[in-house]
Amino acid sequence: MDFSLGQDRQMLVDSLRRLLAAKAPFAARKDGAFEGSGWSRALWQDMADLGAIGAWFDESHGGYGGSPFDIAVVFGEIGRALLTGPYLAALQAGHVLAAAGQTDALAALIAGTSVVTYAEEEADTWFDPAAITTRATPTGAGWVLDGAKTVVAAAGSADRLVVVAQAPQGLTTFLVEAGAPGLTIRDYLLVDGGSAGDIGFAATPAVLIGTAGEAASVIEAARALALVALAWEAVAVMDVLRDHTLDYLRTRKQFGQAIGKFQALQHRMATLALEIEQARSAAINAADRASGPRTTRERAVSAAKVTIGKAGSLVAEEAIQVHGGIGMTWDLALSHYAKRLMMIGHELGDEDHHLARYIALGQDIIPA
């Protein structure tokens, strides 16, 4: 049994950490994440050049890794640096492309030359793909899409979208170009930085990815990898929040002593540290089981989302509380980490959603 990352992954981690420390320091991120599109295309290219995107895919798909642990460590560094950009969406989009053998589009994604985002969620789907209403219609000249997607990452600044829609055959994935006819985008910033948008489709031309009607298992598997990524991102964010809070407990003095001397705060800090270690174990379990059979995989990723949901809220709220007034300020990095952690809870299904899913999977009542 071995819980170390291994030499290759550690090298990737080290190079990403150097890159992000140099090019995405908090001083720049603090306001940069809320200006324009809220993310840096140049940094995206740097990330791609270092292999951060290629690490998500195996060699047969033109990547350099492909293990869930490769995905995990990249998103750990994204979390540590609080990096904005449609990385998680690109991970899902890329795995949909990979599953269908769309090597050209995937190669451009891996090279960083084409930013591909992912549009699955709609206003009323609540992470249930069966509730998707965006319609795909075959025409003589190919497929067209009609409908709407919501909170699509970097909707207004990506080059392409992978879209999940209902075709006559069932759930199907499509590739849509950013400037396609009939595409409308309402772009907005996000509470934790970066941007997303609502997308409307009106007879928008789209290219079929894979086989019509057979996307359900593909998008579920892609989402499982995204949940692994989010879990590792969340744990990295929690680590930063813990370290900042420990520093504050050591240095902030009230009533004539470091506030870390107060037992009420000590016990809460111990609980925080414990919850973070349990969350780390859940994230490791998710990455480990992500290559396993479907029920094993899905239960582990849902268990991880439940765990980081519970621990994440606790860590974010306690980190702010222990910091007191200063924890409420925009200029303190801590507050931005806390916001990111809370908003992770709103991505890909919250704690309640995944608890219900974990239970249903245990009773074999979620159809594959």
Add this chain to the structure above:
Amino acid sequence: MDLTYSASEEAFRSEVRAFLAAHLPQRLSDKVRKDQHLTRAEQEEWHAILQTRGWLANHWPVDWGGTGWTVMERFIFETETALAHAPRILPFGVSMIGPVLLKYGSEAQKRHWLPRILNGTDWWCQGYSEPGAGSDLASLTTSAVREGDVYIVNGQKTWTTLAQHATMMFCLVRTATGGKRQDGISFLLIDMASPGIEVRPIKLLSGDCEVNAVFLTNVRVPVANLVGEENRGWTYAKYLLTYERTNIAGVGASMAALDELRAIARSRQRHGRPLAEDPQFAARLARTEIELENMQTTNLRVLVEAGAGAAPVAESSMLKIRGTEIRQQIDDLTRRAAGVHARPWLPEAFEGGWNGAPVGPDWAGPVATRYFNDRKLSIFGGSNEVQREIITKAILEL
């Protein structure tokens, strides 16, 4: 990253399972599964079975009768024995006084006492807590005054588990006052048959009498029974409290209890459907399952670190806190599952050989008792609040 057990670890697991299948008497595992009381003879019988195989003091050095197992093998052994409902190995001899003697005892003490632990000659109990010294153990006042080649011991120990069976007690006594409290404590081995010792049972809220008060009045203890140096006992006592804590989470025992609970949740009906399909109950059960899955990996991470030579202090305390909380949650859910049938109290059912009719489902009899009894888990061995102090001290470095 590799979360799989090695081929040799899997082979070891098979060896443990085969041993349990062949040598764990079903009459013992039945009693453990039903939460019935083991007699002293039954406990000793299990120790003897393990010792025949050389597995009783499995964490001791090979030269003294240990096995040379890795931390991972010890974890596998703990897990498999718990899943098989084997009686637990009582810690007082093999896991408490044994390691202290191995590290701090004289050659003569090791040669005399260690074999007696292995062959069951002695049943040890732990004389640590006192009425005025619980979590604040260093405030203990039981005194030992040296007169020639004996110490005269006076005082009272409490919460002494299974002292009613014990032939020997390892005991913290005060041999000096004035300086730093920790510096006046010594570690004595006391024969429970000595004149002046009185053991009084303490009846617990569950109705069990597993702990005792031990009164010591002018008890004469040979100086040869002093472990290490006089006034250095605190060091030895602390070593004991930190020894072998990598299995402190009780993951195996919780896995076994959770298996039972899952079976109950499938069979027990409420409002015409199994509890497993009741949203409230299913959510509580799922959260506990997830915590235990996480705990297992946390425990394995600590084991791998310990196997590589690290001394995981904060991590051990995390295992103790969350491990005991999980076990208490399982007990709590099992109690809830019983509904109204948690209430009847048939203490005679806790003894072996009882053939009466249960009230309600046959598993419901002991659930409330177990729930109350296991409140101890977050109190003993350093309360969970003390564990939080240990964690903060380690990570805050203030």
